[in-house]
Amino acid sequence: MDAYFRFDDQWAHHTISSARTGSPESRVVHNRSQRDPNEIIDTFTPAEGTVEYVFLGAAYKSLAPTSWVSMPKPEAGLIQPCAWGGVQDVAGRR
Structure with a gap:
């Protein structure tokens, strides 16, 4: 999916x-940002376990001591298909 948003002089x-x-x-x-190649966020949510993993690109290096970080999964488990990255816009058009 390719997403472009503009708010006044700011755009993504x-x-x-x-x-x-x-x-x-x-x-x-x-x-992946099309403006800044260092602006990368990858997420991996494994089926098993209680955590998901996030890779923070160079633009976010001040947020954590390593590029890969983990955080707890939502207590309800994986979020619904229309609420996860890359699917929101498509699901909203059904």
């Missing part, structure tokens, strides 16, 4: 790719 242009596999499913989302 990102390419977002998403995939899911398995049952229960695992998900991966690649979010």
Whole structure:
């Protein structure tokens, strides 16, 4: 998915790719800025376990001591298909 948003003089242009596999499913989302090659956020949510993993590109290096960080999964499990990265716009058009 290619997303472009403009608010006055500010704008964002990102390419977002998403995939899911398995049952229960695992998900991966690649979010790449078309303006700044250092602005990268990748997320991996494995089917098993209580955490998901996030890769923070160079633009975010001040946020964590390493590029890969983890955080707890939502208590309800994986979010609904129309609410995860790369799918929101498509799901909203059905």
